[in-house]
Amino acid sequence: MSRDALTLCEECDLLQRIPPLPESAAAHCARCGHLLHRHRPNSIDRTLALTLAGLVLFIIANSFPFLSFEMQGQTTQTTLISGVRDLAAQGKGEVAAVVLFTSILAPGLQLLLLAVVLFPLRLGAGLPPGFPTLFRWFKTLVPWGMMDVFMIGILVSVVKLADMATIVPGTALFAFVALIFVLAAAQAALDPDVVWERVPMPANLRRMPAAGEAVIGCDVCELTVPEREALLDRRGRLRCPRCTDVLHHRKPQSLQRTWALVLAAAVFYIPANLYPVMSVTSLGRTQSDTIFSGVVFLLTHGMWPLAAIVFVASIFVPLLKLLILIFLLLSVQLRSRWRPRDRTRLYRVTEAIGRWSMVDVYVVTILVALVHLGNLASIEARAGAVFFCAVVIITMLAAMSFDPRMIWDALPTEPQPEHDGHPRAAH
Numbered sequence: 509m510s511r512d513a514l515t516l517c518e519e520c521d522l523l524q525r526i527p528p529l530p531e532s533a534a535a536h537c538a539r540c541g542h543l544l545h546r547h548r549p550n551s552i553d554r555t556l557a558l559t560l561a562g563l564v565l566f567i568i569a570n571s572f573p574f575l576s577f578e579m580q581g582q583t584t585q586t587t588l589i590s591g592v593r594d595l596a597a598q599g600k601g602e603v604a605a606v607v608l609f610t611s612i613l614a615p616g617l618q619l620l621l622l623a624v625v626l627f628p629l630r631l632g633a634g635l636p637p638g639f640p641t642l643f644r645w646f647k648t649l650v651p652w653g654m655m656d657v658f659m660i661g662i663l664v665s666v667v668k669l670a671d672m673a674t675i676v677p678g679t680a681l682f683a684f685v686a687l688i689f690v691l692a693a694a695q696a697a698l699d700p701d702v703v704w705e706r707v708p709m710p711a712n713l714r715r716m717p718a719a720g721e722a723v724i725g726c727d728v729c730e731l732t733v734p735e736r737e738a739l740l741d742r743r744g745r746l747r748c749p750r751c752t753d754v755l756h757h758r759k760p761q762s763l764q765r766t767w768a769l770v771l772a773a774a775v776f777y778i779p780a781n782l783y784p785v786m787s788v789t790s791l792g793r794t795q796s797d798t799i800f801s802g803v804v805f806l807l808t809h810g811m812w813p814l815a816a817i818v819f820v821a822s823i824f825v826p827l828l829k830l831l832i833l834i835f836l837l838l839s840v841q842l843r844s845r846w847r848p849r850d851r852t853r854l855y856r857v858t859e860a861i862g863r864w865s866m867v868d869v870y871v872v873t874i875l876v877a878l879v880h881l882g883n884l885a886s887i888e889a890r891a892g893a894v895f896f897c898a899v900v901i902i903t904m905l906a907a908m909s910f911d912p913r914m915i916w917d918a919l920p921t922e923p924q925p926e927h928d929g930h931p932r933a934a935h
């Protein structure tokens with residue numbers, strides 16, 4: 509599959525032509541460095557094979573024992589869903605829903621959607637009905653699948669319980685670990701362009717925009733739409749002629765939404781760190797743990813690499829993310845022209861690191877599922893976990909609602925030789 513098309517960069521809105529790429533080569537934006545396109549050979553076959561393998565692993569991971577907890581002759585056996593069920597039973601339904609969605613539903617639905625779209629394509633039956641919606645859901649779900657973060661949560665939990673009991677991994681755990689890699693490989697093998705190109709389109713949309721003509725980049729299918737060719741819906745909004753999603757020059761109310769979410773997260777950050785996230789009852793004695801005392805526990809037990817991971821993920825990352833977003837928001841509002849490329853990089857960092865903060869939420873989930881032997885030993889989720897979970901989700905939403913193209917809007921518009929601008933090709 510080769511491609512020679514005009515593309516608007518998602519992150520800085522520069523219009524540029526992507527030359528046909530050799531196998532596995534990637535084209536990056538000439539201005540901000542964003543990955544515009546990577547040529548992935550045999551995309552449909554490889555993605556489908558990995559998806560089917562992933563579905564099998566997903567079923568195993570959800571039907572067999574996940575971890576067992578053995579203490580003084582008593583055994584608790586858990587499955588992947590146990591933690592969700594126990595959190596809900598302890599009145600922490602919000603956290604249970606987030607854990608269910610990020611560790612089970614989002615990865616499972618991604619695999620299902622890929623299979624539903626790619627299987628008919630592979631058989632030569634064309635695209636399934638409702639294809640653009642299915643593929644849009646897939647794209648939306650990707651950042652919410654957090655099995656890799658869950659895995660770190662398992663490691664931390666096992667270390668925490670090592671003094672107290674024996675933890676035995678079950679069949680499902682091995683399938684779960686394999687699934688992390690298979691799903692990542694499926695996402696990496698997928699070239700969405702190859703699929704979108706199968707959507708029949710009128711010839712006038714395939715035309716190159718004239719010099720200086722207004723164009724909008726579709727956020728979903730990444731088609732560069734000349735504004736005159738966009739569809740108009742009943743509410744007067746422009747829609748993409750290929751995927752029918754609403755077209756925006758910029759994410760709607762990006763500044764207001766991001767500010768609102770940043771402030772909400774900053775408020776929740778305080779109780780998230782002050783209140784205990786869980787309480788541990790052992791031999792009749794109850795002790796509460798905040799996020800910080802959890803870090804101290806790991807440190808005093810000589811587990812400094814894990815202590816460092818939890819400290820960075822739970823305390824440092826949310827704060828850093830909020831500070832970076834506030835800095836970016838202010839720089840956009842002051843129409844700063846300072847280092848737009850570096851500010852775009854900072855934005856990418858906030859998008860990439862946010863999900864790792866979920867680690868502590870997963871630790872609480874796993875511990876709650878494993879340890880309930882009444883007065884002998886039991887662990888209960890507390891209010892801090894709810895606030896902390898809210899901080900992670902809200903900061904992720906804040907980063908998603910920020911539009912990095914605003915960083916570039918303050919720069920003087922360059923004369924428009926951009927139609928012939930070639931992005932850097934890198935291997």
Ligand SMILES: [Zn+2]
Nearest residue numbers: 517520537540
């Ligand atoms: Zn760019």
Ligand SMILES: [Zn+2]
Nearest residue numbers: 726729748751
């Ligand atoms: Zn589209």
